[in-house]
Every structure is written in structure tokens, then in C-alpha cells.
Amino acid sequence: PKVTFIQPDGMETVLETDTGTSVMRTAVSRGVPGIVAECGGSAMCATCHVYVEEPYLDGLPEISDVEDEMLDCTSSERCPNSRLSCQLKVASDIAVRLPETQV
Numbered sequence: 208p209k210v211t212f213i214q215p216d217g218m219e220t221v222l223e224t225d226t227g228t229s230v231m232r233t234a235v236s237r238g239v240p241g242i243v244a245e246c247g248g249s250a251m252c253a254t255c256h257v258y259v260e261e262p263y264l265d266g267l268p269e270i271s272d273v274e275d276e277m278l279d280c281t282s283s284e285r286c287p288n289s290r291l292s293c294q295l296k297v298a299s300d301i302a303v304r305l306p307e308t309q310v
């Protein structure tokens with residue numbers, strides 16, 4: 208599946224990734240800027256915050272209690288489409304917008 212990363216300035220990067228790989232891992236391993244992922248994917252840092260684009264909100268895994276708590280600690284404003292990208296395993300095409308800042 209394809210993951211589209213949209214930077215705050217509108218620049219897009221589209222990457223092909225393996226099913227089951229997280230959106231965070233896809234960005235970090237391929238050098239996409241804008242995701243810090245300090246905790247390495249344990250839902251403990253909130254520096255992998257992304258905004259999921261509207262058409263892809265359906266069918267996402269539910270937000271766990273841990274993710275929900277961490278989403279209250281993001282640097283950029285939490286929105287209804289906010290998620291921790293380390294908790295989003297890619298199942299089909301998805302597009303996410305990067306926040307202005309992660310720290």
C-alpha cells in the first residue's frame with residue numbers, strides 16, 4: 208500500500224510500504240521529515256503525531272486508552288483526526304498530514 212505524507216508546507220511524499228508496517232516506521236526508515244518518534248513506537252512520547260486525511264479515517268484501528276492519553280500531550284494541537292503514527296499499521300492506502308511541530 209501507499210502512504211502519503213503531507214508536510215505543513217504542502218509538499219507530499221508518497222511511499223510504498225509493506226502491509227503491517229506502521230506509518231511511523233515507514234517515515235523514519237525512509238527519511239521523511241516531521242516525525243520524531245522518540246520512544247521508538249511504544250505510544251509513550253507523542254512525537255509521532257499525525258493528522259489522518261479525511262478519506263482515510265474510516266477503517267482505522269481504534270484509539271487505545273494509552274494512545275488517547277498520549278494524544279493529549281502532543282506539541283501541536285490535537286484534532287479529531289489526530290493519531291499516533293506508531294499505532295497505525297498500514298493495511299491499505301493512507302494519507303497523513305504532519306503537524307507544525309512534534310516537540
Ligand code: FES
Nearest residue numbers: 248250253255293
Ligand atoms: Fe512514541 Fe509513537 S513513536 S508515541
